[in-house]
Amino acid sequence: MLRSIQSSLRRSKNLLPRRGYSSDSAPERKVAVLGAAGGIGQPLALLMKLNPLVSNLALYDIAGTPGVAADVSHVNTRSEVAGYMGEDQLVKALEGCDVVIIPAGVPRKPGMTRDDLFNINAGIVKSLCTAIAKYCPHALVNMISNPVNSTVPIAAEVFKKAGTYDEKKLFGVTMLDVVRAKTFYAGKANVPVEGVNVPVVGGHAGITILPLFSQATPKANNLSDEDITALTKRTQDGGTEVVEAKAGKGSATLSMAYAGAMFADACLKGLNGVPDVVECSFVQSSITELPFFASKVRLGKNGVEEVLGLGPLSDYEKQGLESLKPELKSSIEKGIKFANQS
Ligand SMILES: NC(=O)c1ccc[n+]([C@@H]2O[C@H](COP(=O)([O-])OP(=O)(O)OC[C@H]3O[C@@H](n4cnc5c(N)ncnc54)[C@H](O)[C@@H]3O)[C@@H](O)[C@H]2O)c1
Numbered sequence: 001m002l003r004s005i006q007s008s009l010r011r012s013k014n015l016l017p018r019r020g021y022s023s024d025s026a027p028e029r030k031v032a033v034l035g036a037a038g039g040i041g042q043p044l045a046l047l048m049k050l051n052p053l054v055s056n057l058a059l060y061d062i063a064g065t066p067g068v069a070a071d072v073s074h075v076n077t078r079s080e081v082a083g084y085m086g087e088d089q090l091v092k093a094l095e096g097c098d099v100v101i102i103p104a105g106v107p108r109k110p111g112m113t114r115d116d117l118f119n120i121n122a123g124i125v126k127s128l129c130t131a132i133a134k135y136c137p138h139a140l141v142n143m144i145s146n147p148v149n150s151t152v153p154i155a156a157e158v159f160k161k162a163g164t165y166d167e168k169k170l171f172g173v174t175m176l177d178v179v180r181a182k183t184f185y186a187g188k189a190n191v192p193v194e195g196v197n198v199p200v201v202g203g204h205a206g207i208t209i210l211p212l213f214s215q216a217t218p219k220a221n222n223l224s225d226e227d228i229t230a231l232t233k234r235t236q237d238g239g240t241e242v243v244e245a246k247a248g249k250g251s252a253t254l255s256m257a258y259a260g261a262m263f264a265d266a267c268l269k270g271l272n273g274v275p276d277v278v279e280c281s282f283v284q285s286s287i288t289e290l291p292f293f294a295s296k297v298r299l300g301k302n303g304v305e306e307v308l309g310l311g312p313l314s315d316y317e318k319q320g321l322e323s324l325k326p327e328l329k330s331s332i333e334k335g336i337k338f339a340n341q342s
């Protein structure tokens with residue numbers, strides 16, 4: 001069973017290392033999940049337990065982690081698992097971490113925007129990042145908590161104040177947008193999804209999510225302008241589609257855990273010196289006039305090695321890029337203001 005999960009994960013996109021790159025040769029890597037008892041946290045903990053690049057898995061939450069950790073720890077894979085509960089134990093969870101993944105915070109209900117989560121999640125992210133700055137200032141931080149367009153700038157400001165900010169090490173996780181764009185494109189273009197690539201740029205909310213279907217591979221000649229518009233809208237509204245289908249029971253958790261595990265795996269591969277690891281992420285950026293922007297980034301031993309440019313855009317995408325800038329700018333500014341006033 002485990003073998004079949006591992007081989008299908010491997011097939012799906014190298015979530016696990018290739019043959020010849022066994023856990024024996026992989027360096028020790030500690031990964032913490034903050035919010036590990038939640039809807040995303042639990043399946044993400046399981047997927048990180050399946051990743052042989054991880055040697056120590058720290059599962060932290062304000063409640064419920066002893067059970068999750070005991071459960072996940074029985075899976076017969078490389079990593080040692082430990083559960084940590086409550087603020088007193090946060091230091092132990094964070095010490096020595098190479099990668100910290102943050103899905104802590106409240107999810108949306110139908111009718112809410114991601115920005116409606118700001119009032120609760122901004123404070124949670126701020127306090128967790130204050131602890132990261134103290135106890136594992138060199139870790140790569142994978143921010144999942146919404147609104148990502150604001151929580152990443154909050155984290156950056158907290159790290160700046162603590163004197164630990166390294167723009168190469170802070171990532172807003174936008175991988176779920178890429179996962180969705182690939183799935184929806186493959187369905188519409190009628191091509192096998194395994195080989196599909198679609199960059200998604202901008203941010204992670206509504207129109208700030210800009211999939212670049214003009215750069216999708218393999219090229220599909222059977223898609224009309226209307227198809228591209230519909231695919232773009234479906235990708236932008238993917239989160240809302242799940243929120244509505246769950247009807248008050250939260251937002252995407254399983255697909256997010258998959259996307260989060262894929263992105264963390266890419267970060268670990270980069271840290272371990274695997275060449276040419278490129279994924280989309282919301283990072284400090286100068287490819288537009290906005291200080292943070294999602295685009296393809298090359299990952300390496302220090303985190304972001306290179307922020308890649310946007311490449312050629314269609315007229316439709318150029319228009320989308322201009323339309324998203326005011327909203328993204330104001331979400332970034334809201335995060336910066338919050339971090340500096342409270
Ligand atoms: N980036 C993305 O693409 C993406 C996708 C899906 C969801 N999300 C976001 O991820 C977040 C979590 O979603 P979920 O469905 O797992 O929610 P959830 O409510 O199921 O789980 C959140 C967990 O965070 C924990 N938590 C709260 N405060 C904490 C703190 N101070 N320290 C540690 N843990 C704390 C809670 O106890 C809970 O277990 C939400 O903000 C959601 O909007 C982002």
Ligand SMILES: O=C(O)C[C@H](O)C(=O)O
Binds near residue numbers: 146252
């Ligand atoms: O839509 C949400 O609120 C959760 C997440 O950002 C998503 O895209 O699924």
